Structure formats: structure tokens, C-alpha cells
Amino acid sequence: MSAIGTPAPASGMRAALVAFVKGDYASGFFTRIAGQTLAVIVLIEAIFLAEHFTWVFRDAVRHEAALGSIGLILICTSTEIFDLALAIAILMAAYSVLLKMRENREMLVLFASGLGPWQLGALVLIVSLAGQVVSTVGSGIADPLSRYAQRSILFSSELGSLKKGVAKGEFYYFPSYVAYAMDNVTGGAPPPAAPGSVPVIDARPSAPLNDRTLFVYQQIAPHTSRVVTAAQARLDGPDKTGRIVLNLNDFTSHTFADAHPLTSANGAPTHTDAIPAKSGLDEMKLPRVNMKVRDMSQLMMVDQLLPFGPRSSNTVEQTLFEQLFVPDDHEPGARAAQMKLLAERFSRSLLAFLAPLVALLAVAFTARLTNWLALPLACIGLMSVNLACEGLINTIAPLSVAGALLPVFLLYAAFAWLCFTVIVWRHNDFVRPKLSRS
Numbered sequence: 001m002s003a004i005g006t007p008a009p010a011s012g013m014r015a016a017l018v019a020f021v022k023g024d025y026a027s028g029f030f031t032r033i034a035g036q037t038l039a040v041i042v043l044i045e046a047i048f049l050a051e052h053f054t055w056v057f058r059d060a061v062r063h064e065a066a067l068g069s070i071g072l073i074l075i076c077t078s079t080e081i082f083d084l085a086l087a088i089a090i091l092m093a094a095y096s097v098l099l100k101m102r103e104n105r106e107m108l109v110l111f112a113s114g115l116g117p118w119q120l121g122a123l124v125l126i127v128s129l130a131g132q133v134v135s136t137v138g139s140g141i142a143d144p145l146s147r148y149a150q151r152s153i154l155f156s157s158e159l160g161s162l163k164k165g166v167a168k169g170e171f172y173y174f175p176s177y178v179a180y181a182m183d184n185v186t187g188g189a190p191p192p193a194a195p196g197s198v199p200v201i202d203a204r205p206s207a208p209l210n211d212r213t214l215f216v217y218q219q220i221a222p223h224t225s226r227v228v229t230a231a232q233a234r235l236d237g238p239d240k241t242g243r244i245v246l247n248l249n250d251f252t253s254h255t256f257a258d259a260h261p262l263t264s265a266n267g268a269p270t271h272t273d274a275i276p277a278k279s280g281l282d283e284m285k286l287p288r289v290n291m292k293v294r295d296m297s298q299l300m301m302v303d304q305l306l307p308f309g310p311r312s313s314n315t316v317e318q319t320l321f322e323q324l325f326v327p328d329d330h331e332p333g334a335r336a337a338q339m340k341l342l343a344e345r346f347s348r349s350l351l352a353f354l355a356p357l358v359a360l361l362a363v364a365f366t367a368r369l370t371n372w373l374a375l376p377l378a379c380i381g382l383m384s385v386n387l388a389c390e391g392l393i394n395t396i397a398p399l400s401v402a403g404a405l406l407p408v409f410l411l412y413a414a415f416a417w418l419c420f421t422v423i424v425w426r427h428n429d430f431v432r433p434k435l436s437r438s
Contacts, residue, residue, distance in 0.1 A: 020119050021126070029097065029123055036093035037086070044085040045078050052077060065157035073153055076146035083139040083348040084386070087355045090131045091382055094124075094359035095375055098430070102363060107431045116431075124356045131352035139345045140320030148317045155308045220255070227254045315341055324401060336397055343404035347389040350412040351382065357419050358382050364423060364430040371435060385415055 020026060056077055060070040101107055110116040216228040229252045311317045313330060315337045323342040328334040362378035389411055398404035423430070 017118050017122055021122050026123060030126070032097050033090075033093050033127055036096055037089040040089035040092050041082070041085050044081070044088065048081045048085070049074060049078060060154070060157070063154040063158040064160075065154060069153050069157050073150050076150045076153075079138060079143040079146040082143065083135045083345070083352070086131060086135050086138065087348065087351040087382060087386075088379060090127065090352055091355040091359050091362075091378060092375065094127060094356040095362050095378065098360060098363045099366060102430055103433045103435055105433060111431055117427075124360060127356045128353045131355060132349045135349040135352035136320065136345070139348055140323075144311075144317045144319045148311045148314075151308070151314075151317075223257055225256060227256075228252070320345065335399055339398040339400065339404040340393055342401070343393045343398055343408050344390065346405055347386060347393070347408045347412070350408065351386050354385070354412060354416060354419075355382060357416060357423075360430060361419050361423055364426040367429075367434045385412070 053074065056074050057070060060073055065073065107116070107120070110119050113119075216230075218226045218228065220226050230250060312322060312326070312328075315328065315334065318326075318328070318338065318341075320342070323338055323345075328338040358378050358381060362374045366374040389408055392407055392411060393404075396403065396407055398407070
């Protein structure tokens with residue numbers, strides 16, 4: 001009889017706990033947590049977007065994006081801080097709800113029922129798991145896709161502006177070109193039409209804005225540059241295969257040695273047709289070459305003017321599944337950058353998991369004297385864990401999935417154990433009311 005009856009208390013406790021989680025009280029608890037979390041996230045996102053609006057608007061205008069495209073880019077930018085905003089929002093919402101439960105003596109009722117610690121632990125655990133899942137989806141799937149969407153919108157906007165015609169007095173920066181468009185040439189012959197053998201699509205063949213006097217600077221070798229001028233220019237295309245035709249009228253080319261070549265964003269020289277390293281020629285002593293041509297048409301691909309790489313080639317645009325199962329070997333440091341980003345995303349998902357536990361700890365230390373200090377210190381402590389984890393990731397520089405996830409998990413597990421130990425030690429402080437009731 002004793003052997004048969006032994007599991008009865010455990011099964012009865014489990015059934016009572018399941019019934020409590022599915023009950024109206026738990027539903028109200030989760031509803032309050034979700035509502036306050038959403039409100040805090042909206043506030044944080046609004047502050048973030050207001051701060052970054054100038055940068056987003058400047059970048060969008062540089063690519064000649066329309067007003068609707070600017071709005072889409074701004075919405076896509078919101079995912080960059082979503083995971084951190086979620087962790088802070090869960091912490092603040094859980095702290096507010098748990099503190100109100102303590103001051104309304106709901107905690108006393110739960111603990112007096114005999115299942116208080118288990119009931120409270122189940123509520124906190126469900127909030128933690130939900131926060132981690134939402135954070136993982138946001139940082140591992142939504143954010144990479146939104147970054148790719150931003151790049152796609154900017155690319156489409158810039159390509160559309162080129163098809164409509166270049167604007168006068170504007171500089172256009174391409175990977176190895178710098179172009180400057182001047183006023184229309186009046187009274188000149190129109191640019192030559194595209195060759196009949198090339199099936200291109202003329203964006204606006206009859207529009208006068210397609211005819212501009214053009215000045216192009218091109219870096220063709222580490223210390224060799226080319227300057228191209230044209231009385232009139234027109235860009236036809238692209239067609240379905242991505243081919244475009246550049247038509248130039250009264251075309252002049254000057255090739256000369258350049259002691260101060262054009263550099264990219266990282267300071268490296270940019271050039272397309274590099275001269276072999278052992279050509280036997282001193283690049284600084286190359287003779288200047290001049291060339292004049294009446295009409296010229298050059299067939300190019302869109303990528304030569306506006307490169308648009310695949311999403312998998314950019315580390316920040318890779319989803320969580322690609323980081324876990326598809327090693328990035330595009331360049332020597334690509335794998336390290338991929339694993340570093342994976343570790344950071346995992347860290348922020350665990351930050352959302354840890355937030356309700358930190359909120360419970362902050363409630364335990366909230367009294368009349370510390371009412372104004374407990375929540376700010378809890379937020380500082382949570383962000384300090386995130387900073388410590390980022391420092392750990394930068395120090396170890398993981399190159400494998402296990403090396404990226406295991407140190408982060410151990411650090412958060414140690415901090416969670418410390419919080420749990422202090423909560424057990426101060427359990428009376430988050431059960432009994434300590435603030436004056438209004």
C-alpha cells in the first residue's frame with residue numbers, strides 16, 4: 001500500500017500546479033506582464049528611432065529613396081535594438097507586477113496555500129521561456145531579414161534613380177568610380193542608341209534629363225587613374241539579365257599616374273583592372289594616355305555599378321540557422337565574425353530569460369528606503385551581465401558553435417544560480433509587504 005500510495009502527493013501537487021497555470025489568475029498575470037512589456041518596448045523603440053532618424057534619413061536621401069521607402073527603412077531599423085529592449089521591458093514589467101502582488105498580499109495567499117513557491121516559480125519560468133523564445137526569433141530571424149530588406153530597398157531606390165537619369169551637380173560614388181553630372185548640353189547631338197544586338201530596355205529614351213555632361217574618375221590600378229569626360233551620357237537598362245548599356249557622346253579618356261589614389265572605406269585602394277605586380281613598369285612613371293572618341297557604348301552588368309551581394313555573404317544578415325549549420329568561409333575572418341555574432345545573439349536571448357529572475361530579486365530588496373533604487377540597480381545589473389558576456393566573447397574569439405554557446409551559457413548559469421541563492425535567502429522579503437499602502 002505504501003509503495004502504491006507514495007507517488008500520490010507528487011502527482012496531486014503536479015495536478016494542482018497545472019490547474020493553477022491554466023487558471024484565470026495565471027492568465028491575468030501573463031496578460032499584465034505582456035501589456036506592460038509591450039508598452040515599455042514601444043517607448044524604447046520610439047526613443048531609439050528618434051535618435052537614429054537623422055542617420056537613416058541621410059542614408060536614404062543619399063540613395064534617393066522615396067518617402068515611403070524611408071518609412072520602411074525606419075521600421076526595419078527597429079529590430080536592431082529589439083532584443084535588448086525586450087530584456088529591459090520584461091524586467092520592468094515583471095518587477096511592477098510582482099511588487100504589486102506582494103503589496104496586495106497576493107504572495108502571502110500563494111504561500112499560505114502550500115504551493116506558493118512552486119506556483120510563483122512556474123509563473124516566472126513561463127515568462128522567462130517566452131522571453132527567450134521571442135528574443136531568439138527577433139535577433140536570429142527578424143533582425144537579419146530586416147537588415148537585408150533595408151539593403152534591398154536602398155539598392156532598388158538607387159537603381160531607380162539611375163534609370164530616371166542623373167541629376168546635375170551631384171556626385172555618384174560607385175565601388176571603383178566617382179561620377180559628377182553637369183548641366184545639359186544644348187544643341188548637341190543625342191547619345192547613340194544601344195546596339196540592336198543587345199536587348200536592353202531604355203528607361204526614358206525621350207526624356208531630356210537622361211542627357212547630362214558627365215565627368216568620371218576611375219581607379220584602374222593601385223597608382224593609376226583614369227578620367228573620363230563626355231558631352232552627353234545615357235544609361236539604358238537594365239534588362240531581365242541585369243545588363244545595362246552606357247552610351248557616351250564626345251567621349252574623352254585620360255589615363256595618368258596617381259600618387260593619391262581613391263581609397264575605400266577601410267583605406268585600401270579601389271581598382272578594377274589591376275596591373276600585374278611584376279609587369280616591369282614603374283607605375284609612378286607611366287606615360288599619360290589621352291583618347292578621344294565621338295561615340296561609345298559599353299555593355300556592363302548592374303553589379304559593376306551597384307554591387308548587391310547575396311544575403312548569406314553578409315554576416316549580420318545571416319539567420320540563426322545559417323550560423324548554426326552553414327559555416328561561413330568567404331574570407332579568413334568570416335567564420336570568427338559569424339561565431340561572434342551567434343554568441344552575442346545567444347547572450348541576449350539568455351538576458352531575456354534572466355530578466356524575470358532579476359526582477360524577483362529586485363522585489364526582495366525593495367523597501368521604503370530602497371523603493372527608488374531597486375529597479376535602476378536591477379537594470380544596471382542586467383546590462384552589466386550583458387557587457388561582461390560581450391567582453392568574454394571578444395576575449396575567447398570562438399571559432400565553433402560549441403565554443404560560442406558554452407562559455408555564454410556557463411556565465412549566465414553562474415549568475416542565475418547566484419540570483420536564485422539570494423532569493424532563497426531573502427524569501428521573506430518578497431512575500432511580506434514592506435511599503436506603506438495608499
